[in-house]
Amino acid sequence: MLRLPKFRYLQPKSLSEALLMMADAGPEAMYVAGGTDLYPNMKRRQQTPKVVIGLAHLEPLRMLRGEPEQGMVLGAGLTLTDVCTDKRVQASYPAVAIAAELISTPLLRNMGSIGGNLLLDTRCNYYDQNYEWRKSIHFCMKKDGEICWVAPSSPRCWAVQSSDCVPVMVAIGAKVRLVSSSGDRMLDAAELYHDDGIRHLNKRPEELLTEIHLPPVNGWRATYWKLRRRGSFDFPVLGVATCLKLANDGTVEAAKIVLGGVGSHPIEVVAAQKALLGKKLTREIIQGAASTAYPAAKPLDNTDYAMAWRKDMARYYVAGTLAELAGLPPNGSPPEGPLIAISSPIGKA
Ligand SMILES: Cc1cc2nc3c(=O)[nH]c(=O)nc-3n(C[C@H](O)[C@H](O)[C@H](O)COP(=O)(O)OP(=O)(O)OC[C@H]3O[C@@H](n4cnc5c(N)ncnc54)[C@H](O)[C@@H]3O)c2cc1C
Ligand code: SF4
Numbered sequence: 001m002l003r004l005p006k007f008r009y010l011q012p013k014s015l016s017e018a019l020l021m022m023a024d025a026g027p028e029a030m031y032v033a034g035g036t037d038l039y040p041n042m043k044r045r046q047q048t049p050k051v052v053i054g055l056a057h058l059e060p061l062r063m064l065r066g067e068p069e070q071g072m073v074l075g076a077g078l079t080l081t082d083v084c085t086d087k088r089v090q091a092s093y094p095a096v097a098i099a100a101e102l103i104s105t106p107l108l109r110n111m112g113s114i115g116g117n118l119l120l121d122t123r124c125n126y127y128d129q130n131y132e133w134r135k136s137i138h139f140c141m142k143k144d145g146e147i148c149w150v151a152p153s154s155p156r157c158w159a160v161q162s163s164d165c166v167p168v169m170v171a172i173g174a175k176v177r178l179v180s181s182s183g184d185r186m187l188d189a190a191e192l193y194h195d196d197g198i199r200h201l202n203k204r205p206e207e208l209l210t211e212i213h214l215p216p217v218n219g220w221r222a223t224y225w226k227l228r229r230r231g232s233f234d235f236p237v238l239g240v241a242t243c244l245k246l247a248n249d250g251t252v253e254a255a256k257i258v259l260g261g262v263g264s265h266p267i268e269v270v271a272a273q274k275a276l277l278g279k280k281l282t283r284e285i286i287q288g289a290a291s292t293a294y295p296a297a298k299p300l301d302n303t304d305y306a307m308a309w310r311k312d313m314a315r316y317y318v319a320g321t322l323a324e325l326a327g328l329p330p331n332g333s334p335p336e337g338p339l340i341a342i343s344s345p346i347g348k349a
Helices: 015-028 038-043 080-085 087-092 094-101 106-111 114-118 131-136 165-172 270-276 283-291 307-326
Strands: 008-010 029-032 051-054 064-067 071-075 175-180 183-188 208-214 220-227 238-246 252-260
Touching (some): 015 029, 015 051, 015 175, 015 208, 029 038, 064 087, 080 087, 080 094, 080 106, 087 094, 094 165, 094 238, 114 165, 165 220, 165 238, 165 252, 220 307, 252 270, 252 307, 270 283, 283 307
Parallel strands (some): 008 051, 029 051
Antiparallel strands (some): 071 208, 175 183, 175 208, 220 238
């Protein structure tokens, strides 16, 4: 059984107390919300904070306010269950509800927060192992070692952005509020992420994520498809979030397509977006736009499934999300490869 290392746990009674505790403790400290990512990482000695500041009981982080017409604000401490069962989120931001509902298991969704999900550590088969396993290969660049086992001549780490909600938040144009004792700033969700497996967040360690601002719905329609091995629970090895604005006659006025799970950051498929603008969503237009997801997806062999097949699946999934938003039937069979336990939410409108 893996055990947690020794650490001091602090439980602030207010946001301002949490910020003070963080300022006092300095770089040795980390925040924890549900702990469903941080505590397993601590058990594997991937992250070893000496002080952990608990956020789970802070009411201001659990609010959900606003209306879809003006935009809604999700407190970063809302659990994934709070988010995916909220009727307004389900009705007006279905892609957010779908992504949250597809994360891990009901028990973990009752603990895990939406904020923790947006700040999830990047993942890699050579890193998500216990200390002894990692020691036996002399560790790797992401923690305690020097080289990257996935790309040994690479100067950078290629660990994978593996959160389900991240591509959705980027695609719908959400914003996040970061607060620390030295100030407060709002960022577009897209600006929060770097293409680097180690420095994957544009966030200082002392900054507290307090709010996620969902934009006014304003005619945008979005969906999320996730590829994983097991239907019961698994991290995404590909996630596609697609958000479209269609004119009354079905012409695409604006499009955002974002891939997760196939790079160290969420990848915007700019070429597909351009290929859709001003067009009606026929099969031919959809296939043309989706084909540009193939070069955009950059999977490596550091998660589940062969990387070539995941790259192929990116094309198929982008086409699937576009067909779903256009109200067309699903697009044929997936590329040949291993059996997929679930490629949800195919067939779910
Ligand atoms: C078996 C298993 C399966 C999983 N499957 C999936 C999956 O399919 N998809 C998926 O996306 N995730 C998955 N997860 C990961 C995790 O459960 C979720 O991402 C969850 O939403 C993380 O939230 P949390 O509150 O538990 O984060 P925590 O573990 O509390 O924190 C995660 C990180 O965020 C930081 N943090 C948390 N909240 C804040 C805040 N408000 N401000 C600043 N920093 C903060 C912490 O310091 C830490 O670095 C899985 C986990 C397990 C154990
Ligand atoms: S991509 Fe390379 S450096 Fe990064 S976690 Fe994996 S093996 Fe380590």
